[in-house]
Amino acid sequence: MAVVDVSEELKSLSSTMGSIEAVLDLEKLRADIAVLEEQAAAPSLWDDPEAAQKITSKLSHLQAEVRKAETLRGRIDDLAVLFELAEEMDDPDTLAEAEAELTSVRKALDEMEVRTLLSGEYDEREALVNIRAEAGGVDASDFAERLQRMYLRWAERHGYSTEVYETSYAEEAGIKSTTFVVKAPYAYGTLSVEQGTHRLVRISPFDNQGRRQTSFAGVEILPVVESSDHVEIDESELRVDVYRASGPGGQGVNTTDSAVRITHLPTGIVVSCQNERSQIQNKASAMNVLQAKLLERQRQEERAKMDALKDSGSSWGNQMRSYVLHPYQMVKDLRTEFEVGNPQSVLDGEIDGFLEAGIRWRKQQEK
Structure with a gap:
């Protein structure tokens, strides 16, 4: 990957991360964590086990959210140093390591971006x-x-x-x-x-004639x-x-x-x-x-x-997804067109x- 391409890619990743940080509102999350930590430290916390469980669960989740965002920001910043080092050393192994980390960061960024799309009235519920x-x-x-x-x-x-x-x-x-x-x-x-509705197509293990069966759940x-x-x-x-x-x-x-x-x-x-x-x-x-x-x-x-x-x-x-085990192997979402060729891993x-x-x-x- 050319140096100029890497530079533009890293700018794009940093910009996307900035947008995610703005949506997550990390400062508010940190303030919420401080309040929850105070509640979790109260001696009477476990007088109400159900309320205590909600407090500790929410605290753990928010801490993980902030930690994940901070870690990903650090990885994006470190990528520039890693590519510079690979160029200076002219080392194929270091370059391969940097490119592998870039791919990994892209995937982590996509996953975190999806989390910011959950803004419905009840989305944060169990x-x-x-x-x-x-x-x-x-x-x-x-x-x-x-x-x-x-x-x-x-x-x-x-x-x-x-x-x-x-x-x-x-x-x-x-x-x-x-x-x-x-x-x-x-x-x-x-x-x-x-x-x-989920749809399954396969040779039925319950049919003694081994016929193909379509079933729904x-x-x-x-x-x-x-x-x-x-x-x-x-x-x-x-x-x-x-x-x-x-x-x-x-x-x-x-x-x-x-x-x-x-x-x-x-x-x-x-x-x-x-x-x-x-x-x-x-x-x-x-x-x-x-x-x-x-x-x-x-x-x-x-x-x-x-x-x-x-x-x-x-x-x-x-009907939103088909799981086909015969005559070929595929799971496909009928709305998004997303598909996977390994039904067993999906199941x-x-x-x-x-x-x-x-x-x-x-x-x-x-x-």
């Missing part, structure tokens, strides 16, 4: 993920389970904690539905582009409800059923009726939770999911009104490329 098997019989149930694993592996790769609220197992294989939470700041904004992403949200639920409009929790194959998980199913009668929304041993805890978790669904319903109604005023329909298509949680492309696509649709 995420509730609902997955359900749709058309395709046992293959759809198996596909839904594979999608659950994909998102849980993605969270694991990033060090995000998760909690499965409820899983309804299918009779032959896979799952009918599942609900779990991803506990990380901006999880909702990041994962919300995954909402829609639906993914719903909701922001976790916080105390500041106004979601009023009239207890008289709820039907609460308790039952015995069960696992794969119907084996008993509990010996008491601790699982809870709540039906919101006016809307017909049904939620359930069975991960806790206490009926009270399961009901509290189920109520959180119901509140999130009602909040999302409220948002969709408001969005529909806005779309009607703008005389335009939703820009979201229902193993490597979905960052799809998330970044989806977030950029969504931002373009809003213009």
